[in-house]
Amino acid sequence: MDRHRRLRQRGISLIExxxxxxxxxxxxxSTMPSWDDRQIIGANARTLVSDAVRARSYAxxxxxxxxxxxxxxxDRWRLVEQDSGAWVDGPGADxxxxxxxxxxxxxxxxxxxxxxxxxxxxxxxxxxxxxxITSGDQVWRxxxxxxxxxxxxEPVNQP
Numbered sequence: 001m002d003r004h005r006r007l008r009q010r011g012i013s014l015i016e017x018x019x020x021x022x023x024x025x026x027x028x029x030s031t032m033p034s035w036d037d038r039q040i041i042g043a044n045a046r047t048l049v050s051d052a053v054r055a056r057s058y059a060x061x062x063x064x065x066x067x068x069x070x071x072x073x074x075d076r077w078r079l080v081e082q083d084s085g086a087w088v089d090g091p092g093a094d095x096x097x098x099x100x101x102x103x104x105x106x107x108x109x110x111x112x113x114x115x116x117x118x119x120x121x122x123x124x125x126x127x128x129x130x131x132x133i134t135s136g137d138q139v140w141r142x143x144x145x146x147x148x149x150x151x152x153x154e155p156v157n158q159p
Contacts, residue, residue, distance in 0.1 A: 037104075037136040044105050044133050045140040045153045048077065051090065051099065052117055052144065052151045055079045058088060059119040068117040070131055072107040076100045101133065108132040108139075117144045117151075124149045132156070 052068055058079065059066035065082035078097040079088035087097030094100075101107065109115050110130045118126035129144040139156040 037138045040102050041105055041133055041135040041138045041140055042155075044101050044135075045142060047092075047099070048131075048133070048142055049151050049153045051077065051079065052119075052142070054090065055088070055117065056119040056123055056149055056151070059121055060123050063121045065121065065126070066119050068119070068129075070107060070115045070117070071098075072109045072115055072131065075106050102135075105133060105135040108134050119149060 055066045055068045062081070066088065067080045067082060068077060069080050070077040076098045078093065078099065079090065080086070080097075081088065087093075089097060090099065092099050107115070108131070110132060113130040114127050115129065115131045117129040120126055125144045125146045128146045131142050133140045133142065141152075141154055141156050143152045144150070145152070
């Protein structure tokens with residue numbers, strides 16, 4: 001009997017393995033929403049930057065000012081030619097030229113800075129532009145440098 005008890009004390013029971021697996025699954029599942037937020041907000045930031053680059057290139061190609069009109073309150077944006085007022089059609093745009101952020105992702109205006117990006121024919125920007133994209137506790141900052149027309153996107157660490 002002592003020999004049988006000693007053998008049983010050396011091993012791990014099936015119940016113990018199942019308990020460890022359940023705890024690991026719960027911990028993994030709790031990290032998924034924040035990972036999902038990071039993926040969604042990153043994709044939205046890349047889409048916005050891609051459209052900003054397209055607006056700058058289009059302004060240089062047609063030699064006219066092109067505005068990336070960002071409506072913070074409606075979480076949407078579109079590219080507009082200054083002279084004609086016509087919007088520039090693009091992938092994923094609705095019939096009015098608007099592209100929308102994904103569900104649960106929102107624009108946030110930065111006080112004192114324009115949220116519209118106005119690209120001049122020389123590739124520069126008329127004024128500094130900046131907007132934040134938020135989703136859950138994730139934030140991305142999208143900025144345009146007025147002198148160079150450089151478009152920057154970076155995640156912002158929230159305290």
